[in-house]
Amino acid sequence: MERGGPVAVRRLVCIALLLLGFCGAAVPASRVLVLVVRADSPVVDLDSVTLRKLFLGVPVLVNGKLLHPIRNRSAEHLDEIFLQEIVGMSQSVYDRQILGGVNRQGWRPPTEANSSAQVLAALYEDQQAVAFVWQSEIAHDPRVRVVRILWSE
Amino acid sequence: MRSPGLLAAALCWTCIASADPLQHEFLLLPSAEAVGTFDRQAPVTQVTDEVLKLDSIFSLQKGSFKVFGEYLVSDHEGDLERFQLGWQVSSDTVIWIGRYHQPTSIWNHEHHHGQYLQTSITRPAIDEWEDLGGILPQHFTGVLVESSKQVFGDWRLHVAAAGGIAPEITSEGLEPFDLVHPSHDRQRLGYQARASLHPGEFTETGFGMIVANDKLPQVGPQTPEMVGLDYVDLRLVGVFGTYAAQSWKVLATAYYANAQLFYTGSEISDHFEVGYVQAEWRLRQELGVFARLEGSAHASDSTYLDLFDEFHRSRQLGGLRWDFARRQALTLELGRTHTLQGAFSDVRLQWSAAVL
Numbered sequence: 001m002e003r004g005g006p007v008a009v010r011r012l013v014c015i016a017l018l019l020l021g022f023c024g025a026a027v028p029a030s031r032v033l034v035l036v037v038r039a040d041s042p043v044v045d046l047d048s049v050t051l052r053k054l055f056l057g058v059p060v061l062v063n064g065k066l067l068h069p070i071r072n073r074s075a076e077h078l079d080e081i082f083l084q085e086i087v088g089m090s091q092s093v094y095d096r097q098i099l100g101g102v103n104r105q106g107w108r109p110p111t112e113a114n115s116s117a118q119v120l121a122a123l124y125e126d127q128q129a130v131a132f133v134w135q136s137e138i139a140h141d142p143r144v145r146v147v148r149i150l151w152s153e
Numbered sequence: 154m155r156s157p158g159l160l161a162a163a164l165c166w167t168c169i170a171s172a173d174p175l176q177h178e179f180l181l182l183p184s185a186e187a188v189g190t191f192d193r194q195a196p197v198t199q200v201t202d203e204v205l206k207l208d209s210i211f212s213l214q215k216g217s218f219k220v221f222g223e224y225l226v227s228d229h230e231g232d233l234e235r236f237q238l239g240w241q242v243s244s245d246t247v248i249w250i251g252r253y254h255q256p257t258s259i260w261n262h263e264h265h266h267g268q269y270l271q272t273s274i275t276r277p278a279i280d281e282w283e284d285l286g287g288i289l290p291q292h293f294t295g296v297l298v299e300s301s302k303q304v305f306g307d308w309r310l311h312v313a314a315a316g317g318i319a320p321e322i323t324s325e326g327l328e329p330f331d332l333v334h335p336s337h338d339r340q341r342l343g344y345q346a347r348a349s350l351h352p353g354e355f356t357e358t359g360f361g362m363i364v365a366n367d368k369l370p371q372v373g374p375q376t377p378e379m380v381g382l383d384y385v386d387l388r389l390v391g392v393f394g395t396y397a398a399q400s401w402k403v404l405a406t407a408y409y410a411n412a413q414l415f416y417t418g419s420e421i422s423d424h425f426e427v428g429y430v431q432a433e434w435r436l437r438q439e440l441g442v443f444a445r446l447e448g449s450a451h452a453s454d455s456t457y458l459d460l461f462d463e464f465h466r467s468r469q470l471g472g473l474r475w476d477f478a479r480r481q482a483l484t485l486e487l488g489r490t491h492t493l494q495g496a497f498s499d500v501r502l503q504w505s506a507a508v509l
Contacts, residue, residue, distance in 0.1 A: 049354060052354075052355070053244075053354070056355070058244075059241050059244055059247075060244050061217070061241065061243060061244045064217070065173070065216065065217070066173070066214075066216060066217060066241065068176075089355075092438065092476075095480070096270075097355075098509070099180065099269075099270060099480075099507050099509065100263075100270060102178055102180045102210060102212070102509065103180060103182075103210055103264070103265055103267055103270055104262070104263070104265070105221070105239075105247065105299070106178060106210065106211075106212030106214070106219055106221035106239070107178075108176055108178050108212070108214060109178070109509070126174070128173070
């Protein structure tokens, strides 16, 4: 009995770890934000500086064609990630950059989508569109392609 | 004028034929301002007591081509300030044809006519618009090229070069070429260039220089100072710099101007220097203070500046800006101005906003 106790505890710990492992595998899948384009998009990769420019409204051309950024605003949490990880500035500074770009050169700010369905619909329609969505929302969707992971929890 | 027309037509056709979706953008910048002057010793103060303005910015884009414009309506005027056909050659270069704000005015090229986007209510006298007594030509009709390039590692070089029909000198001051009602007076051209270096892609901090050569013909009725004047050859060189920290910013500009005035049978050459320093400090997210010093040298000896009664040879001002709601601000500004004929003080209150 003296030896059986630790074995049972070890088993319990193993089961708990396995369960955690399963849960752990499930959580990241819904908490990974990815940069996506339409499957036939000319975009292969976008470095962080180009991505920042794109979402600040600065014209970005790939193969001579302008890219169209779509800002996913389907959740408040996404706004925080967008400001911190993609454009790297506060909401007020971002706002001034956007207004300044429109005023100086007529730069187009990103199109805003208020639901994931809107983001995906815009992506399906536009070969030049670039957006960010939760990885879980596009799992096994052959019509879109992940360019890279932007953020994960 | 045939070649630019053909070029514009070719641009339009390429734009229409492109398979890209047509996209548009519209920005409104309304403002209302009340001004009071006191301690007046100047005959002309260039101050209008109340001003209501609506600045509209619009762009239509199809692929790499766009139509871009700015129309300003106020309780005093309505003008098509900018109207440009643009071709985005690459991510970093755009070529414009049309009526543009010349790139050697650092202030105007950044803020244009919208009041909300500038911290102070007034702009420096050297950057004042032609119809408000400005001494330098600001609106040209021609070609403007803007580009940027990464240099010295992470530094960024921004350049702009332009050439186009220059404003005329009239008895009312400078008058730019009007696209809506084009004049058939003789036209002369002006050329401008600007280059600046910035330590990063997204920072305001940077420094640079400008150079311009504008020929300004005199047309129409003449004031006593203009009798016999044919045209002015205005040459400008200048330096500028901005340092922007998290909560404060300083910007400074200095110009040297050489003006050659060609009269019937004679010629006068003069020069003057002008400059300003503006400091802005954000006390809290929604509250900021600012101050600006403007000065000039050889202004009172300048024959060219004699053509402009309202020129501010020096000014000191300070103020407070409160961003009280999303994209809305209230600004209070106090200033003391010395013109070529006297001095006055003024207090201004402005509401401004942006609607995108």
